[in-house]
Each structure stands twice: as C-alpha cells, then as structure tokens.
Amino acid sequence: MISAGLPGASGAPEELRTNARLLSLIYDHTSDPVYLVCVEGEGGYRFVSVNDAFLRVTGYRADQVVNAPMEHVVPSANVTLVRSQYERAIAARRSVVYEEKAELPAGTRYAEITLIPIFEGSGPVTHILADLRDITARTLVELEREQLLSNAVFLSDATRLLASLDIEHALGDMARLAVPYLGDGCAVDFFGDGGPRRVVAVSREPRRPMFVEVHPTVLGGNALVYRVGSTHCLGVPLLIKGRLVGAITIRAERDRKYTAIDVALVEELGRRAAMAIENARLYHGAEDALRARDDFLSIAAHEIRGPITSIHLAVQALVQKKLAPEAPTRALELIEREDRRLSRFVDELLDLGRMRTGQLQLQLEDVDLAEVAQDVVKRLGGELASSGSTLAITAQPHVVGQWDKFRMEQVVANLLSNAIKFGLGKPIELSVSQFEQRARLSVRDHGIGVDPAAQERIFMPFERNVSVRHYGGLGLGLHIVKTIVAAMGGSVRVESELGAGATFVVELPLRLGEA
Numbered sequence: 466m467i468s469a470g471l472p473g474a475s476g477a478p479e480e481l482r483t484n485a486r487l488l489s490l491i492y493d494h495t496s497d498p499v500y501l502v503c504v505e506g507e508g509g510y511r512f513v514s515v516n517d518a519f520l521r522v523t524g525y526r527a528d529q530v531v532n533a534p535m536e537h538v539v540p541s542a543n544v545t546l547v548r549s550q551y552e553r554a555i556a557a558r559r560s561v562v563y564e565e566k567a568e569l570p571a572g573t574r575y576a577e578i579t580l581i582p583i584f585e586g587s588g589p590v591t592h593i594l595a596d597l598r599d600i601t602a603r604t605l606v607e608l609e610r611e612q613l614l615s616n617a618v619f620l621s622d623a624t625r626l627l628a629s630l631d632i633e634h635a636l637g638d639m640a641r642l643a644v645p646y647l648g649d650g651c652a653v654d655f656f657g658d659g660g661p662r663r664v665v666a667v668s669r670e671p672r673r674p675m676f677v678e679v680h681p682t683v684l685g686g687n688a689l690v691y692r693v694g695s696t697h698c699l700g701v702p703l704l705i706k707g708r709l710v711g712a713i714t715i716r717a718e719r720d721r722k723y724t725a726i727d728v729a730l731v732e733e734l735g736r737r738a739a740m741a742i743e744n745a746r747l748y749h750g751a752e753d754a755l756r757a758r759d760d761f762l763s764i765a766a767h768e769i770r771g772p773i774t775s776i777h778l779a780v781q782a783l784v785q786k787k788l789a790p791e792a793p794t795r796a797l798e799l800i801e802r803e804d805r806r807l808s809r810f811v812d813e814l815l816d817l818g819r820m821r822t823g824q825l826q827l828q829l830e831d832v833d834l835a836e837v838a839q840d841v842v843k844r845l846g847g848e849l850a851s852s853g854s855t856l857a858i859t860a861q862p863h864v865v866g867q868w869d870k871f872r873m874e875q876v877v878a879n880l881l882s883n884a885i886k887f888g889l890g891k892p893i894e895l896s897v898s899q900f901e902q903r904a905r906l907s908v909r910d911h912g913i914g915v916d917p918a919a920q921e922r923i924f925m926p927f928e929r930n931v932s933v934r935h936y937g938g939l940g941l942g943l944h945i946v947k948t949i950v951a952a953m954g955g956s957v958r959v960e961s962e963l964g965a966g967a968t969f970v971v972e973l974p975l976r977l978g979e980a
Contacts, residue, residue: 524571650716853890
C-alpha cells in the first residue's frame with residue numbers, strides 16, 4: 466500500500482498496529498484498483514493512499530496522487546460527478562456504486578466504482594474507500610455493438626432514399642441523412658469527361674459551407690481519413706465494376722476522429738450509392754433504348770412505305786395499261802430504283818446485326834480503290850443526277866490494297882450517298898490517293914455541314930445530324946462505314962462546320978497486318 470499514513474495509527478496499541486498491517490496486506494493484494502480518500506472540512510477531499518493496481522490502470526505515479534487534493538487527481542471534466550458521488554455516499558452512510566469514464570494518463574478508461582464511507586458509530590464519515598472495477602473492455606464492446614446497430618439503421622434508411630431513380634435528388638437526401646450522423650458536412654462528386662462535378666454539398670452550419678475537395682488518393686480509388694487544417698475528413702470512391710464514377714467526402718465535427726468502423730460504414734454507403742447510380746443509369750439507358758427502338762420503327766416504317774407506295778403505283782399503272790408510250794420504261798426504272806433502295810435498307814439492317822454479334826466477315830483480295838470508286842459512281846449515277854450535284858473525281862492510279870471488295874464498295878457508296886443527300890445540289894469531290902503504305906479516300910460536299918458537337922455521335926447507329934422529317938435514311942450508313950474501316954485496320958473522320966459542307970476522310974493500310 467502506498468500511503469501518507471492513517472490518522473491515529475502512530476502510537477496506537479499493538480492490536481491497532483496489527484490491524485493496520487493486515488489492512489495494508491489486503492490493500493496491496495487486492496487485484497482491483499483501490500484508493501482511500503480523507504474527508505476534510507468544507508467539502509475537501511484528499512487522496513491518502515492507493516495500491517499498485519490503481520497506478521497501473523490509471524497511469525499515475527504515486528507522487529502525483531498520494532496526499533493530493535481530489536481536484537488534482539480526478540480529470541477536471543469529472544470533478545463535479547465525483548464530488549456529487551462522494552457527497553451521496555456520505556449522506557447515505559452506505560456504499561454507493563456508479564460508473565465513470567475518465568481521460569487518464571493511461572488513456573480512456575471506463576470503471577465501475579464502489580464508494581464505501583468509513584465512520585465510527587454515529588460519528589462523521591472520515592474516509593471513503595473506493596474500489597474500481599475496470600470495465601473498459603466490456604464497455605468498448607457494448608459501445609461498438611451499439612454503434613454497429615445504429616450504423617445498420619443508418620444504412621437501411623440511406624438505402625431506402627437511394628432507391629429513387631432521380632439519382633441526384635436521392636444523393637442529396639442521403640447527404641442530408643449523413644449530416645449530422647457522420648459529420649457536419651457531406652459532399653458528393655460525379656466524374657465525367659470534364660473532371661469532378663459536385664452534385665451535392667450539405668453543411669450543418671450555413672456559415673461553414675462544405676468546401677473540402679476530393680482527395681487525390683480517393684481519385685485513385687481508395688478510401689482515406691485525412692486532415693484539412695484541424696478538421697478530420699473521410700473520403701471514399703464510388704466504383705462501378707472497378708471504374709471510378711464519383712466520390713463521397715465527409716467532414717467531421719470539431720474534435721471528432723474517424724475510426725475503422727466509420728471508414729467501413731462510409732465505404733458500404735459508397736457501394737450502395739454506386740449501385741444506385743448504376744441502377745439509375747441502366748434504367749435511363751433502357752428508357753433511351755425503348756425510345757430509340759420506337760424512333761427506329763417509325764423511321765423504318767416511313768422509309769419503307771415510300772418505296773413500296775412508289776412501286777405499288779407504278780405496278781398499278783402498268784397493269785391498267787393507262788400509260789403513255791414512253792411511260793412504261795420510266796415506271797420500270799422507278800421500280801428498279803425503289804427496289805435498290807429497299808434492298809439497301811435490308812442490307813444495312815443485316816449488316817448492323819452482323820456487326821453487333823461479331824459476325825462481320827472479310828474476304829480479303831487485291832482491290833484497286835480507284836476502280837471501286839468508279840464502279841460505285843456509275844451505280845449511283847441516277848441518284849446523283851436527281852440531286853443536281855456534279856461530281857469531280859481525282860484518283861491516283863494503282864492504289865491497290867488487300868481489302869474486302871464488297872465492303873469497300875459499301876464504304877464508298879455510303880459516303881457518296883451521304884454527300885448526295887446533304888450536299889444541297891452543290892458540287893461533290895471524290896479523291897483517291899496513297900501516302901507511304903496507306904490509302905486515303907476523301908468525299909467532300911458543300912452542303913449543310915455537321916455540327917462540331919455531333920461529329921463523333923453521327924458514327925453511332927441510328928444517330929443523325931438533322932431531323933428525319935427533312936432527310937430520310939435509317940441513320941446506319943456512317944456507322945457501317947466506321948465499323949468496316951475499323952475491321953480493316955483503318956480510320957474515318959469528318960472535317961466540317963455548320964453551313965460549310967463536310968469532308969469525310971478514310972485512311973486504310975494497304976495490308977491488314979500493317980494496321
């Protein structure tokens with residue numbers, strides 16, 4: 466026992482000294498931390514003695530405790546509580562039990578403390594014997610269990626909010642739920658072609674907006690606890706199939722530090738938010754696909770009805786033999802032209818199906834690109850004449866490569882048909898040339914041109930630069946061109962501005978192995 470001495474022990478009879486030694490042995494051999502407090506006048510309390518267990522658990526040295534006023538030993542945040550418990554034990558003149566959390570030199574400790582008032586007969590309480598039972602481990606387990614339960618409820622509520630397909634509104638509701646549960650500020654960023662875009666920023670204090678930016682480590686796909694000034698922050702990435710689509714950033718309240726449990730909670734929240742983003746994307750994608758299907762069916766019906774109507778009227782006139790002598794020839798030419806138009810629609814749809822299932826096959830042979838261009842121009846002579854456009858061909862001789870001849874005819878025909886359709890009857894130029902081991906095909910018109918914002922999109926299936934009401938077609942020609950050219954190791958691009966015409970340039974390696 467480490468003691469400043471008990472009053473009355475000095476000069477006491479032998480029996481009293483024996484009892485004091487016995488008490489000292491019991492004191493030192495008690496496994497629980499124990500200390501003795503002397504009750505002084507006017508509400509004063511002084512630590513008289515402590516055992517070794519007390520020093521081990523608290524982290525104090527003996528000289529810091531023995532003979533020290535209670536206010537010098539007990540943490541300042543706990544003085545009021547401890548004093549009230551001492552007073553309760555003195556007033557009751559019996560044992561009092563209470564629990565206390567204290568920030569001690571040894572760290573945070575939770576204890577169940579039994580206070581035993583010491584008095585003789587009906588005299589005043591002179592001392593208080595305190596027995597501490599360290600319940601830190603048990604309390605931490607209970608607190609962790611409570612936190613996990615609370616986190617589960619929070620995640621359940623957040624998941625319910627994230628079920629909305631209006632994803633930005635749902636993320637805003639989630640952020641407002643996270644504040645103040647997880648901190649005093651929450652932000653959600655989306656990542657796209659233009660970099661991070663903050664879609665949600667919630668702060669508990671209007672005068673302290675959520676300013677924290679996404680940490681570079683989070684941009685790298687990893688969760689992180691970090692500090693911005695004196696404030697702790699927690700950032701987690703939003704990942705969809707390993708692809709970074711966004712981030713959640715939480716700013717802590719003052720004096721709060723995030724733990725591993727907090728990180729795990731926000732990571733799970735991030736997974737659920739990413740899943741909600743993906744679900745909303747898939748839903749809107751399905752809606753877009755349905756609209757695209759409906760638009761396609763409408764376009765296809767319109768495009769097919771025209772040729773069928775023309776063919777029907779021409780056949781009806783031939784059957785009724787009500788035509789002028791020269792009219793049957795024109796009627797048969799119309800039937801042939803509309804038949805080719807229908808065949809082209811069918812071929813485009815079949816090609817689209819082959820491309821989407823990876824069944825586009827190439828039959829490679831030596832092909833002269835200039836000859837292919839000349840053959841296609843002859844086939845499209847009628848369309849060219851009807852449009853009013855003139856065609857100028859510049860072809861370097863012997864531009865020969867190993868390509869699929871039929872597919873190269875498709876490429877030239879689609880690009881030339883595109884120029885005829887959108888060229889406004891103005892001149893068209895077609896050129897064939899070779900540089901190093903690559904061939905170049907260029908088709909230029911002086912028509913309506915292509916909006917720079919749409920120059921990538923027009924190569925997608927069913928996409929178009931203009932309304933279908935004014936220009937027919939299924940919107941597949943340029944997509945087929947790009948796919949064929951890519952399959953043969955080449956590239957296609959458009960150079961254009963609105964109202965200034967368009968130039969489509971195809972470049973191909975002369976040999977597929979040289980792509």
